[in-house]
Amino acid sequence: MAEFVSELKRTHTCGALRGGDVGATVVLMGWVDATRDLGQFRFVTLRDRFGVTQLRFDAHRDADLYADSGRARSEWVLAIQGEVVSRGENANRELATGEVEVLVTRLQVLNRSEVPKFPIRDEVDANEDLRLEYRFLDLRRRPIQSKIVLRAEITHIVRDFLHGEGFLDLETPVLTKSTPEGARDYLVPSRVHPGEFYALPQSPQLFKQLYMISGYDRYFQICRCFRDEDLRADRQPEFTQIDIEMSFIDRDDIYAVCDKLVARIMREVHGVELQLPLPRMSYDEAMARFGVDAPDLRYGLELSDVSDLVAGSSFSVFSDAVAAGGQVKAIVVPGGADLSRKQLDELTEVAKRYGAKGLAWAKGSAEGWTGPVAKFFDADAQRTINERLGAGADDAIVWVADRTPVVAAALGNVRKHLARSRGLIPAGVYKFTWVVDFPLLEFDADQNRWFAMHHPFTSPRNEDIPLLDTDPGAVKARAYDLVLNGHELGGGSIRIHDQDLQSKMFELLGIGAEEAELKFGFLLNALRHGAPPHGGLAFGLDRIVMLLSGAESLRDVIAFPKTASASCLMTRAPSPVDAGQLAELGIRTLKNE
RNA sequence: GGGGUGGUAGUUAAGUCGGUUAUAACGCCGGCCUGUCACGUCGGAGGCCGCGGGUUCGAGUCCCGUCCACCCCGCCA
Numbered sequence: 001m002a003e004f005v006s007e008l009k010r011t012h013t014c015g016a017l018r019g020g021d022v023g024a025t026v027v028l029m030g031w032v033d034a035t036r037d038l039g040q041f042r043f044v045t046l047r048d049r050f051g052v053t054q055l056r057f058d059a060h061r062d063a064d065l066y067a068d069s070g071r072a073r074s075e076w077v078l079a080i081q082g083e084v085v086s087r088g089e090n091a092n093r094e095l096a097t098g099e100v101e102v103l104v105t106r107l108q109v110l111n112r113s114e115v116p117k118f119p120i121r122d123e124v125d126a127n128e129d130l131r132l133e134y135r136f137l138d139l140r141r142r143p144i145q146s147k148i149v150l151r152a153e154i155t156h157i158v159r160d161f162l163h164g165e166g167f168l169d170l171e172t173p174v175l176t177k178s179t180p181e182g183a184r185d186y187l188v189p190s191r192v193h194p195g196e197f198y199a200l201p202q203s204p205q206l207f208k209q210l211y212m213i214s215g216y217d218r219y220f221q222i223c224r225c226f227r228d229e230d231l232r233a234d235r236q237p238e239f240t241q242i243d244i245e246m247s248f249i250d251r252d253d254i255y256a257v258c259d260k261l262v263a264r265i266m267r268e269v270h271g272v273e274l275q276l277p278l279p280r281m282s283y284d285e286a287m288a289r290f291g292v293d294a295p296d297l298r299y300g301l302e303l304s305d306v307s308d309l310v311a312g313s314s315f316s317v318f319s320d321a322v323a324a325g326g327q328v329k330a331i332v333v334p335g336g337a338d339l340s341r342k343q344l345d346e347l348t349e350v351a352k353r354y355g356a357k358g359l360a361w362a363k364g365s366a367e368g369w370t371g372p373v374a375k376f377f378d379a380d381a382q383r384t385i386n387e388r389l390g391a392g393a394d395d396a397i398v399w400v401a402d403r404t405p406v407v408a409a410a411l412g413n414v415r416k417h418l419a420r421s422r423g424l425i426p427a428g429v430y431k432f433t434w435v436v437d438f439p440l441l442e443f444d445a446d447q448n449r450w451f452a453m454h455h456p457f458t459s460p461r462n463e464d465i466p467l468l469d470t471d472p473g474a475v476k477a478r479a480y481d482l483v484l485n486g487h488e489l490g491g492g493s494i495r496i497h498d499q500d501l502q503s504k505m506f507e508l509l510g511i512g513a514e515e516a517e518l519k520f521g522f523l524l525n526a527l528r529h530g531a532p533p534h535g536g537l538a539f540g541l542d543r544i545v546m547l548l549s550g551a552e553s554l555r556d557v558i559a560f561p562k563t564a565s566a567s568c569l570m571t572r573a574p575s576p577v578d579a580g581q582l583a584e585l586g587i588r589t590l591k592n593e
Numbered sequence: 594g595g596g597g598u599g600g601u602a603g604u605u606a607a608g609u610c611g612g613u614u615a616u617a618a619c620g621c622c623g624g625c626c627u628g629u630c631a632c633g634u635c636g637g638a639g640g641c642c643g644c645g646g647g648u649u650c651g652a653g654u655c656c657c658g659u660c661c662a663c664c665c666c667g668c669c670a
Contacts, residue, residue: 124604
């Protein structure tokens with residue numbers, strides 16, 4: 001069709017034309033968004049990533065052209081030349097280009113398209129697996145596109161800001177060494193060394209420390225990381241970190257840089273001015289008040305300890321828990337006297353899912369508490385507890401009694417569930433907080449050993465170093481997370497820069513001197529060659545984009561994501577490879593035997 | 594590894610207690626239509642009911658297994 005226009009050059013994007021362009025002759029290129037044929041003329045809306053422009057084909061002006069245009073189908077790729085004309089009173093206010101349309105004089109079909117499996121519309125009800133298989137079509141849809149574009153804008157802000165602050169954008173290897181601890185590694189077989197493997201990095205942690213030791217103060221990288229663990233809506237096997245490391249600094253220096261970075265992103269993306277410095281709270285406080293280490297501060301529903309008030313209670317669930325060294329904590333549900341049995345059952349289910357044996361509850365009333373727990377508490381006891389909690393006659397109280405970590409997990413998640421189900425989460429609010437002073441170690445009862453809570457290179461607080469020998473569980477780390485609306489955006493620590501302390505850490509973690517030398521010899525060696533004090537952190541770029549774009553899944557902010565079973569429905573990866581490839585790598589598989 | 598939800602025209606869904614020819618909307622194909630913008634309107638085509646077994650005179654429907662997707666627990670320093 002119409003080879004005479006093949007030399008056409010695009011003059012405008014599909015989002016560019018305005019009333020001021022009336023009279024201009026323009027060339028547009030794009031995808032057929034929709035066609036509307038009215039018999040003697042036809043409207044075609046043409047789309048590219050900049051917008052949509054309405055084209056008009058008029059049978060009275062050019063019958064052949066009109067007939068040609070009738071062959072165009074959804075998602076065909078067209079080039080058109082025409083005159084910009086005003087739409088007058090037919091203007092479409094919904095559309096940026098809606099004041100004008102292009103009266104087409106030349107048409108070239110640049111490409112045809114199969115009928116798309118689902119319509120390229122903002123609202124689409126196609127299943128997600130179909131959309132993932134046809135990801136290249138889904139990415140044409142405006143809501144997805146705007147998230148991918150936002151992602152590009154944020155990475156640009158990050159690079160621009162950090163460059164301005166004197167950071168160097170430095171690369172680290174992707175084929176690297178498998179290390180113990182942490183997540184499962186993705187392994188890459190070596191052809192040259194049969195039977196040996198590289199690992200894809202879970203993070204560039206050790207390399208950025210080595211950069212510091214090499215004197216490359218102020219490093220950053222936007223880099224891909226890989227963890228072979230089971231997935232969630234907010235967890236992908238490969239994800240992107242904004243990785244930062246600095247020398248000759250302490251925690252405050254990290255907070256300061258990150259505060260400014262986050263403030264800049266919020267200002268440029270959402271026009272929100274953050275009050276700096278961002279608030280900080282200790283890990284212990286977060287766990288006590290919210291039950292989780294990444295508290296959502298957009299709503300109240302805080303946890304209160306009533307162990308002392310119920311220790312002597314005749315309600316054995318409470319008194320036994322306290323006697324066993326556990327605790328009893330409560331959440332007041334404002335206006336919760338209207339909670340239905342079904343809603344309370346739901347809350348109980350949540351508490352059980354996180355290890356609690358149940359959820360005790362009472363509803364307020366003018367005559368005192370109602371509900372199964374009420375009979376164990378006389379009017380005085382009820383009043384004392386109500387006063388401690390600030391609970392009134394319209395409210396409900398829910399309790400969990402158990403070991404401290406179970407109480408925290410159960411009530412922390414009951415709190416989240418309550419906030420969602422009772423609509424207590426305000427829209428458009430961004431509550432940041434640093435959570436600091438994480439425990440250095442946590443004890444794994446199953447394996448009867450200590451694990452690093454952050455990673456084995458995290459420095460304890462100086463004042464806690466003596467505790468390493470006497471009470472390792474009490475040692476706090478110089479580690480910190482930045483939390484937004486209940487999601488961990490990033491975390492980091494001041495690192496150990498002393499080889500003796502590092503060796504001691506390995507010892508505590510049950511990594512023998514020989515094993516440490518084998519797995520981390522290069523780091524220990526480097527620490528012996530003039531390591532400066534250093535530290536840093538890593539942000540999860542995907543999560544930042546997810547939270548700032550209002551996406552509910554990480555899949556929406558990653559252009560080509562993987563499913564919950566870590567496969568790519570578009571490429572069908574992972575896939576078998578032929579026997580020759582495996583033989584070359586010295587690999588024989590167990591499956592299908 | 595465990596639990597939950599789902600899989601029926603191209604797409605999204607309905608399908609009752611197991612019963613005759615499996616419905617609808619959108620999309621697609623064709624006709625008509627001079628101001629549409631999710632155009633309208635008339636007509637048409639379109640089915641391995643995820644897959645494999647079983648029960649039954651008879652299975653989209655019941656049972657067992659399996660695959661895929663989503664959500665959650667464990668896991669993710």
